[in-house]
Amino acid sequence: MSEHDEPMMRHALRLAAEAAALGEVPVGAVVHRDGEILGRGANRREARADPTAHAEVLALRAAAARLGTWHLEGCDLVATLEPCPMCAGAAINARVARVVYAAADPNAGCCGSLMDLCAHTRFNHHPRVTGGVLAEEGAALLLAFFRSRRKKPPAAAAPPAGPDGRAPNRQAPG
Secondary structure: OOOOHHHHHHHHHHHHHHHHHOOOOOOEEEEEEOOEEEEEEEOOHHHHOOOOOOHHHHHHHHHHHHHOOOOOOOOEEEEEEOOOHHHHHHHHHHOOOEEEEEEOOOOOOOEOOOOEHHHOOOOOOOOEEEEOOOHHHHHHHHHHHHHHHHOOOOOOOOOOOOOOOOOOOOOOOO
């Protein structure tokens, strides 16, 4: 673990909370080099109607734009959720030094849970992976978000039926 992992993860958790407030799945990410944040991202798939608008991809794009190169050697990608195949692949292609994540994702995580793209021997670059940094906080954001989405509002009570069995204020066919 690096001295920057927890402070950077706390920043990513704030970004994830902002995403949740906008109705997005709460995932946040930062790209940093030696503690200097070069790029930030929060999920924006819904707002942008873009399946690639994951927090990690947006943070990598911002860092590349800031540095003027897609080569992000020496940079760490810090995300609140274990990266999916697309995001793990983007980290590999960007040549980041490390991928750091909070909560593991057994359904789509590709940095060790479902599979480990970062360690795949056929790729020419292999970011080191550190998982579980502030995992409880990352998981709590996700759990709260999905619980709130599953709660259904109470059904509106139907108006009582009139003497003819119809709802009030309805005219009988003439």
